Amino acid sequence: MARIVGGISVTHVPYIGRAIANSLQQDAYWKPFFDGFPPVHAWLDKVKPDVAVVVYNDHGLNFFLDKMPTFAIGAAEEYRNADEGWGIPTVAPFKGDPDLSWHLIDSLIEAEFDLTTCQEMLVDHAFTLPLELLWPKRNAALRTVPVCQNTVQFPLPTPKRCLAFGRAIGKAIESWDSDARVVVIGTGGLSHQLDGERAGFINKKFDLEFMEKLVTDPDWVTRYSITDLVELTGTQGVELINWLTARGALGGAVKAIHTNYHIPISNTAAGLIAMETV
Amino acid sequence: MASKSKRVIPGTTIFDGDMARKGYALNKMCYSFNSEENRQAFLADREGYCARFGLNAEQTKAVLDLSVLAMLAAGGNAYFIAKLGGIYKLDMQDVGAQQTGMTKAEFQAKLVAAGKN
Numbered sequence: 001m002a003r004i005v006g007g008i009s010v011t012h013v014p015y016i017g018r019a020i021a022n023s024l025q026q027d028a029y030w031k032p033f034f035d036g037f038p039p040v041h042a043w044l045d046k047v048k049p050d051v052a053v054v055v056y057n058d059h060g061l062n063f064f065l066d067k068m069p070t071f072a073i074g075a076a077e078e079y080r081n082a083d084e085g086w087g088i089p090t091v092a093p094f095k096g097d098p099d100l101s102w103h104l105i106d107s108l109i110e111a112e113f114d115l116t117t118c119q120e121m122l123v124d125h126a127f128t129l130p131l132e133l134l135w136p137k138r139n140a141a142l143r144t145v146p147v148c149q150n151t152v153q154f155p156l157p158t159p160k161r162c163l164a165f166g167r168a169i170g171k172a173i174e175s176w177d178s179d180a181r182v183v184v185i186g187t188g189g190l191s192h193q194l195d196g197e198r199a200g201f202i203n204k205k206f207d208l209e210f211m212e213k214l215v216t217d218p219d220w221v222t223r224y225s226i227t228d229l230v231e232l233t234g235t236q237g238v239e240l241i242n243w244l245t246a247r248g249a250l251g252g253a254v255k256a257i258h259t260n261y262h263i264p265i266s267n268t269a270a271g272l273i274a275m276e277t278v
Numbered sequence: 279m280a281s282k283s284k285r286v287i288p289g290t291t292i293f294d295g296d297m298a299r300k301g302y303a304l305n306k307m308c309y310s311f312n313s314e315e316n317r318q319a320f321l322a323d324r325e326g327y328c329a330r331f332g333l334n335a336e337q338t339k340a341v342l343d344l345s346v347l348a349m350l351a352a353g354g355n356a357y358f359i360a361k362l363g364g365i366y367k368l369d370m371q372d373v374g375a376q377q378t379g380m381t382k383a384e385f386q387a388k389l390v391a392a393g394k395n
Contacts, residue, residue, distance in 0.1 A: 015369070059357040064309045065298055085311040085361030152357060154294040195346070195356035198289030199374040200385055202392035231287050235356065263393030267370045 002100075002176040005047040005183055006257070006277055007250045008040060009214065009243040010133060011270040012056065012126040012187040017088035020132055033270050036260025037133055040274045043257050044134060047276070049183035051097050051143045053104075053169065054127050055245045056187040057151040059084065061124035068153050069116035071165060073108075074146040075101035079123045091128050097143035100176060104145065107172035113165055121146060126239075130187045143180075151188070151239050159229070160222040162241045166248020173249065186246025188239025190261075191232075192268035201234045202269045208261065210240060211271055215256045218247045236268075243273075253278050293355050301353020304341070307331035308358035317365050346377050 016033075019025065025034040061084050063069065078093045105117050127146050135142065147169070150156055157165070166184075173182050190210065193201040210233075213220040221244050229238045247254075254275040263269045284292070291297065298305075307328065310316040320327040328338040340348035344366065349359050363373055375385040 060305075060309055060355075060361065061312065065302060065305055065355075083312050083314065085308075085317070086364035087367070152293070152355065153298050154292050193290065194360070194370055194373065195350055195377070196289045196291055197347070197377060198287070199377045200388050200392075201289075202389065204392060204395055227285050227287075227292070230290065230292065235290055235292070264389035267374055267389060269392070 002173050002178045002180045002182055004170060004173055004250060004277055005049055005181050006254070007184040007186065007246050007275045008130075008134060009186045009246060009271065009273045010130045011189060011265065011268060011272070012129050013266045013268050013270065014084070014086055014088045014125045014129075015266040016129050016133065017125055021089045032262045033265050036258070036262070036272045039258040040134060040272065041136070043274050043276070044183070047183070048181060049142070050180040051100060051145065051182045052131065052185055053100075053145045053147060053173065053182060053249070054130065054185045054187065055147045055149060055166070055242045056126035056130075057239055057242060058148050059124055059126065059152070062118075062122040062148070065153055068150055069148070070150045070157050071113065072116040072118055072148040073101060073104060074118050074121040074123075075105060076119055076121055079121055079127070079144065079146060081124070081128045082122050084124055088125060091132060092138070094123065094128070094131065094144045095140075095142065097145055099178070100143070100173075100180070101145050103176045104169065104172050107175060108168055111168045111172070113168055126187050130185055134185070147245070149242055149245060151236075151241065154226070156226045156238065157241065158226060159224055159241060159244055162245040163218055163222055163248045166245035167251070169245070170249035170251050184246045184249040186243040188242045189233065189237055190240060190269045190271040191234050191237040193234030194236055194267060196235070198234070200267055202263055203233055203237070204263060204269065206232045207269050207271060211259060211261065211273055214243060214247050215254060215273065215275060218244060247275070250275060250277050291350050297353050297355075299353070301355060303332045303334070304337045304349065304352060304354050305358040307333060308354070308361045311361040311365060320365065346373055
């Protein structure tokens with residue numbers, strides 16, 4: 001059966017795409033952010049995942065408000081990036097894993113998580129940039145499965161639902177008849193708010209507590225409603241539900257391999273955690 | 279429609295069903311800006327482009343004024359408004375500064391300060 005080697009939670013600000021394209025990793029503004037990654041690269045070299053299941057949110061590339069699934073999953077041979085309108089460079093396509101996609105679809109719908117299935121799916125910066133950050137020299141052999149959660153149009157799935165969804169993803173991966181090694185990635189956050197008079201809101205105290213609890217006690221997050229999370233982390237900080245779903249997939253106890261936290265990248269508190277299953 | 283009491287978070291608009299209905303045309307226009315051809319068509323005739331997507335007077339004025347708060351009040355969603363901002367090469371600190379009445383330098387300083395608390 002397939003094995004989950006661990007998980008990574010990481011910020012996905014579009015601006016990072018420009019920094020990568022312009023090789024600004026050692027620039028004073030960017031260094032504290034990019035310096036968080038080499039220990040995670042070393043860990044990935046050690047655990048050697050074959051597949052990445054990436055839990056993220058689309059920002060109006062693949063999904064418009066005409067059809068807005070709460071949970072959607074890719075089931076394609078490959079996933080293409082495209083023009084998102086804000087001038088960040090597009091990146092090369094990522095390889096899919098339709099066998100795992102369909103195993104997840106079958107298992108999750110059986111477990112009563114009624115997903116939207118996508119045999120064609122454009123992936124935006126929230127999917128591509130974390131992979132570029134984690135494998136700066138593209139790992140061409142890596143296969144991927146995108147799992148998209150709605151964080152655009154409220155109501156959003158509750159933290160409780162996301163954690164349960166993640167746990168079901170984890171069980172499904174572990175029941176996949178394959179010798180693949182799987183890493184589960186959650187992208188977005190941490191605290192930030194782009195819109196309104198409260199734009200620029202950041203909550204370091206909450207973010208740091210969230211990062212600690214995500215590792216040791218993810219059920220702690222379910223005490224908060226989505227509106228609570230908007231108040232505590234900003235209208236876009238609520239993307240941390242992608243971290244929660246990914247953490248759910250790792251099951252019980254995990255060990256943090258490496259963490260990093262830096263303010264600001266663009267308007268965002270940037271977080272990173274690599275976790276190994278124990 | 280029965281009115282529901284909504285929790286108020288100061289300076290924050292929750293993009294819920296009411297806002298999604300109100301802002302549909304505006305957000306649909308902004309979604310079209312994923313294409314360079316459409317961005318150029320907008321720049322060639324901004325008012326005509328708004329009309330083509332059926333924006334109402336409030337939305338059209340907000341777009342022509344490039345007023346982010348007015349677009350939000352008219353049902354705009356932050357991610358879609360950002361695609362319009364991209365046409366004018368506005369980054370998120372420009373947008374943040376405009377909404378909070380700060381200079382860009384002041385807004386950036388506020389972000390840096392949030393990391394030192």
